[in-house]
Amino acid sequence: MEKSHVLLLLVFFFLSLFHGGIARGIKSQGGSEEWGYVQVRPKAHMFWWLYKSPYRVENPSKPWPIILWLQGGPGASGVGIGNFEEIGPLDTNLQPRNSTWLKKADLLFVDNPVGTGYSFVEDAESFVKTDDEAATDLTTLLMELFNRNESLQKSPLYIVAESYGGKFAVTAGLSILKAIEAGKLKLKLGGVALGNSWISPEDFVFSWGPLLKDVSRLDNNGLRESNSLAEKISQQLKDGQYTDATNTWTDLEVVIDDMSNSVDFYNFLLDSGMSPVALEASWFSNGIFAANRYSRYLKKYSRYLSSLRVSPGNDGGDLDSLMNGAIKKKLKIIPANVSWGGQSDSVFQYLAGDFMKPRIAEVDELLSKGVNVTIYNGQLDVICCTKGTQSWVEKLKWDGLKAFLSKERTPLYCNDDGGTKGFIKSYKNLQFYWILGAGHFVPVEQPCVSLNMAGAITQSPAAEAS
Numbered sequence: 001m002e003k004s005h006v007l008l009l010l011v012f013f014f015l016s017l018f019h020g021g022i023a024r025g026i027k028s029q030g031g032s033e034e035w036g037y038v039q040v041r042p043k044a045h046m047f048w049w050l051y052k053s054p055y056r057v058e059n060p061s062k063p064w065p066i067i068l069w070l071q072g073g074p075g076a077s078g079v080g081i082g083n084f085e086e087i088g089p090l091d092t093n094l095q096p097r098n099s100t101w102l103k104k105a106d107l108l109f110v111d112n113p114v115g116t117g118y119s120f121v122e123d124a125e126s127f128v129k130t131d132d133e134a135a136t137d138l139t140t141l142l143m144e145l146f147n148r149n150e151s152l153q154k155s156p157l158y159i160v161a162e163s164y165g166g167k168f169a170v171t172a173g174l175s176i177l178k179a180i181e182a183g184k185l186k187l188k189l190g191g192v193a194l195g196n197s198w199i200s201p202e203d204f205v206f207s208w209g210p211l212l213k214d215v216s217r218l219d220n221n222g223l224r225e226s227n228s229l230a231e232k233i234s235q236q237l238k239d240g241q242y243t244d245a246t247n248t249w250t251d252l253e254v255v256i257d258d259m260s261n262s263v264d265f266y267n268f269l270l271d272s273g274m275s276p277v278a279l280e281a282s283w284f285s286n287g288i289f290a291a292n293r294y295s296r297y298l299k300k301y302s303r304y305l306s307s308l309r310v311s312p313g314n315d316g317g318d319l320d321s322l323m324n325g326a327i328k329k330k331l332k333i334i335p336a337n338v339s340w341g342g343q344s345d346s347v348f349q350y351l352a353g354d355f356m357k358p359r360i361a362e363v364d365e366l367l368s369k370g371v372n373v374t375i376y377n378g379q380l381d382v383i384c385c386t387k388g389t390q391s392w393v394e395k396l397k398w399d400g401l402k403a404f405l406s407k408e409r410t411p412l413y414c415n416d417d418g419g420t421k422g423f424i425k426s427y428k429n430l431q432f433y434w435i436l437g438a439g440h441f442v443p444v445e446q447p448c449v450s451l452n453m454a455g456a457i458t459q460s461p462a463a464e465a466s
């Protein structure tokens with residue numbers, strides 16, 4: 001190929017070149033990746049990254065899907081964690097990931113809400129304070145990407161969320177439907193999937209004590225202390241003291257950490273101090289935790305993920321250096337004074353008043369509107385444990401609930417060995433996957449069955465292929 005040709009392909013900007021000094025979009029060589037910023041409000045810039053699948057299958061009766069991945073935290077980066085640590089084409093050593101969900105769908109990572117990852121705000125007033133504000137911003141981003149693009153509009157969009165991302169997913173799902181109905185957004189919403197999602201904080205905090213006692217990480221004394229703080233949270237929620245409830249939640253984490261000798265909140269078979277996360281335990285017990293609790297919580301989250309990757313001969317790439325080094329350089333449009341993750345703590349702090357609010361009613365609304373809702377849960381998680389998920393599911397007012405609960409489960413297998421990998425139960429537009437042998441980060445710990453699940457959720461024409 002001619003040099004000039006290569007250059008043209010290499011980096012070409014679409015839409016207007018720059019917008020207030022910030023480039024809006026770039027396409028990679030060959031066009032398989034695109035990324036950019038959308039200014040969702042004045043001074044609020046949201047970063048997105050779209051991967052087109054090389055495994056795309058054309059099937060007239062089954063459109064090729066797009067997965068919009070929403071990370072949790074709030075403040076954890078989908079562009080970083082979801083992409084490089086969980087389901088994207090490359091891992092943190094920039095080596096190909098065999099189990100990438102690109103095998104089933106195109107992948108759209110968004111650093112949501114603004115302030116997360118490469119997304120940024122220019123003043124503190126511009127952070128979101130509620131899940132609904134985050135949903136509005138995300139809808140604005142989708143309008144910008146989809147409305148002018150007929151090829152994107154042909155693919156149904158499936159929102160797949162993890163952890164706090166589940167609260168964003170259900171509020172965004174409703175906001176997206178509203179925009180579609182009003183004729184403001186040209187997009188087909190395929191469904192919403194909630195992976196180990198923080199849908200009902202109250203149900204989770206009441207589950208922690210009994211779960212950890214049953215698996216020997218707490219005794220009756222620990223159970224009593226845990227339940228008494230859960231009661232306090234419950235009362236605070238009843239009284240509308242939502243920020244206080246968030247603070248009591250961190251107190252409860254400290255108590256459980258103390259009385260369980262630092263169980264890992266993302267996998268109860270592990271210690272949080274066992275892996276490269278050794279510092280965590282001392283932060284907790286020194287009581288410094290309270291001073292900067294959210295930052296500690298986010299670090300814990302990403303360090304646990306790093307620990308999963310560590311295997312002999314592979315010390316795992318450091319995500320922070322990668323995102324602020326090689327990847328920032330590749331992307332070219334990240335402003336020099338924006339560092340990946342630099343505003344994450346603030347994202348959490350500004351959402352502290354919404355953090356403990358349940359979103360069960362929003363799941364109900366999606367179900368009653370006929371949207372396909374998938375819930376999946378890793379068996380070994382503590383923070384969004386299966387026990388807590390089951391208890392909020394039983395609170396749904398959806399008229400299919402009784403029939404759903406009485407249905408039999410079907411076991412799941414994956415071709416790598418003969419063992420049971422999970423179970424699925426499905427009735428009308430609700431599906432529940434129990435994933436065995438995985439904690440909070442299901443695609444990392446059970447890649448094979450997760451990949452099949454991603455294909456099934458999205459009705460991918462590649463679902464049957466291996």
Ligand SMILES: *[C@@H]1O[C@H](CO)[C@@H](O)[C@H](O)[C@H]1NC(C)=O
Nearest residue numbers: 120121122123335337338339
């Ligand atoms: C980066 O610098 C520009 C001007 O130099 C400023 O307008 C902008 O707010 C800064 N962004 C951040 C995130 O600090």
Ligand SMILES: *[C@@H]1O[C@H](CO)[C@@H](O)[C@H](O)[C@H]1NC(C)=O
Nearest residue numbers: 027034050145149150151152
């Ligand atoms: C929109 O569609 C065209 C194809 O018509 C494609 O080349 C372009 O990259 C798309 N834009 C985005 C943001 O995907």
Ligand SMILES: *[C@@H]1O[C@H](CO)[C@@H](O)[C@H](O)[C@H]1NC(C)=O
Nearest residue numbers: 190191372428429457458459
């Ligand atoms: C919703 O789920 C049903 C049952 O699994 C399936 O037949 C249907 O194709 C799904 N719809 C979409 C848009 O994914």
Ligand SMILES: *[C@@H]1O[C@H](CO)[C@@H](O)[C@H](O)[C@H]1NC(C)=O
Nearest residue numbers: 098099415416448451465466
């Ligand atoms: C890659 O995935 C395929 C199934 O998609 C599996 O058969 C194969 O063993 C995997 N390879 C590695 C190295 O994990």
